Amino acid sequence: MAEKRKDVPVAKGEIERMPARAVSPFEQMDRMFDEFFGRGWLRPLRWERPVPSEFDWKLPKADVVDRKDDVVVRAEVPGVNKEDIEVSISGNTLTIKGESKHEEKEEKGDYWRCEISRGAFSRTLTLPAEVDESKVKAEMKDGMLELTLPKVEKAKRRTIRID
Template sequence: MAKDIKKPDLPKTRPSRALSPFEEMDQLFNHFMRRGWMRPWRSEWPDMPEMKLPKVDVIDREAEVIVKAEIPGVDKKDIDISVGEDSLTIKGETKHEEKEEKGDYYRSEMTRGAFSRTVALPATVDAAGAKASMDNGVLEISLPKVEKAKRLSIPVS
């Protein structure tokens, strides 16, 4: 009769490494304070679009720094780019208006969203020579480096 009792199937994965006290506290904080906990009206307006920070790639080339940002749905005229010696700020805004009329029924909705993202640049750049273009929701900014910021290769003897 003892042979008929089945043992529960235990997971066949290896135990993960022990967490440090800081990692454990970070996980607890993330569990209790989920993203968006400071937005009390979120449940009231679930269809409200939320602008997120754009994903940005910074590419350090020999003579220039290329910054690519994903900003779909943002019109060229609603983008503001400012460049300092060692940082780049991209600001944008979306505006959407929807109207619907059917007999006595009239519905109008307007939504707006804005973002601002500042990234540190890996080298000093010449802001006057910067060029920007946009294609299919991807903003590409080319920033020429200042002569003194170019990398030099030093041979080891």
């Protein structure tokens, strides 16, 4: 049985600029070395962080797909109701804000493990092209927010024939 997708309202206009995610001091140092010595200065000798940054858990993971006529953004927002999500666009910048809420329940005893996070989040993404804010479609199903953002005519990808 197919489940009907739910629409999510999209706001347009000016938005506050926020970083896509907080940068750790180690990432800042890597960036400075890359700027000074050039990209990949010691890349074969480095490895990625095995543990996520303390700031990563609040940011929804997102895919941005650049198609010929539109940009598609998919963001994981499990446990968040569509009423608690705000999507805004300004130029080629998209911001997704939301909050996962839960009922307060007092637990007796000591937690052995506590991994479930609650609270507000905000994720700002730079889009690969300028989009038509008035034609954005937003749907949410099974904890996945999907935005289809039609490109403005001048931003559409074209193939140039070489004579």
